[in-house]
Amino acid sequence: MRSSSIRTIRRAELSKAAFEAVIKFGLRGTTLDKVGEIAGVSKGVVLHHFKDKSSLLEAVFRRSNGLLSESVVELYRFAETPYERLWAIIVANFFDTIFNRRVCQAWVSLISEVPHNKQCQRIQIACNQRNQSNLKHEIKHFLPKAEALLAARHLSVLIDGLWVRAGLLSSNVSSNNAISEMEYAINKLLPSDAMDVEKHKAARNKIETVASISLSSKAFQKQTLEVINC
Amino acid sequence: MRSSSIRTIRRAELSKAAFEAVIKFGLRGTTLDKVGEIAGVSKGVVLHHFKDKSSLLEAVFRRSNGLLSESVVELYRFAETPYERLWAIIVANFFDTIFNRRVCQAWVSLISEVPHNKQCQRIQIACNQRNQSNLKHEIKHFLPKAEALLAARHLSVLIDGLWVRAGLLSSNVSSNNAISEMEYAINKLLPSDAMDVEKHKAARNKIETVASISLSSKAFQKQTLEVINC
DNA sequence: TTAAAAAACTTTCTAATGGTAAGTATTTCA
């Protein structure tokens, strides 16, 4: 165990509190005082563990993106075929413990930090890259390499688009709608002759079932929250 | 002419200055002092014409979105067929006087204001709706109504996704790449048997040529800047 | 033309904010 285990714990607590603050008050309404208040400590403690507001937001950003990638990893554990792994990626990105109005709005708030924060930029680019490369890897089973790249890129941009839309709209967000839109895209992008429609449907069902157990479990939620924070 | 023509002019100047500030310093780095400095006036003037920072940002947001819709309107003037109008929408959304790193980054910064600002939300939803409805109207020529809606929705989400990506990345943004990705999507979504490939290509060429003259013209740029601000 | 009403602009002040610095208390470990 690191000598700075308290620091690790505090940083986790504080970035969680900051995440809540962003959800509640937006980025502009999130002050160090409020973050401290939510975490039950003084502003001084916040600045003791994070050198400034930018690095606090960076941790929040990492947390919010980490939640997603941990979900993909979790669902990958159960996915055994390309069909299933493809759905694992999609379902992980839109499962309703993560893809809901509050979180999407927070994400939209947070990305405004990206253009002027090199570290956030690195995180975001890495996440996009990983997502795209995961998608490509599975799509290669259904399309030639060059086309697979295009399709993967297309789907990953689409995922971002759906997230932004969800964050911009005031209305509630539907996990099912988003997943349906992804299905529509897949059906258009991947050639039906290379796909086994039955297998495809079965894969989606399986992964959605697995997700509803695995991603909702307290154990997973706890683990991700612990893992995610530096 | 409105009795408040000075007010109109000032609001235009100030929201332009604020837009520049957001580009330069990001949303969090944009202060009323800096906005005033860029506009060559004191902070007091800024607050005299905008009741608070939120309403200033709202005007900036309107400006940035208005730039887009004015471009669509401008290109529509030259578009005579569904093919051409479809490309008019796409080219307007990605032409490089608007779709460039600075503007995309500013847009990404600005949308963080949306979740906690009802007015910005209204603007954003209206723009999305209009864009989607424009797309749908043209796509209906190539697909049955129900499918056209899905395709239009898909393309408009994709446009948002490409904009976000462009704003998140540090590297320069390529208008051509974005347009190519839209073309890829169109080719996958619209049935090739319902489309005249030659006409399609010709339409794209025509609109791109028109855009490079029309959207770059000083007259258009000036007009939009004047029109856009309330 | 001129008085007064309205709008444009300035100045001054305040509470809140991000951040620093200089402390004290607690933990760790040699």
Add this chain to the structure above:
DNA sequence: TGAAATACTTACCATTAGAAAGTTTTTTAA
């Protein structure tokens, strides 16, 4: 045990958003 590191606190400062009250300029209408 005792000193070095870490956790936390407090007091402070410069900047910020915004309010309030003032002054100048422009409109309007008698």
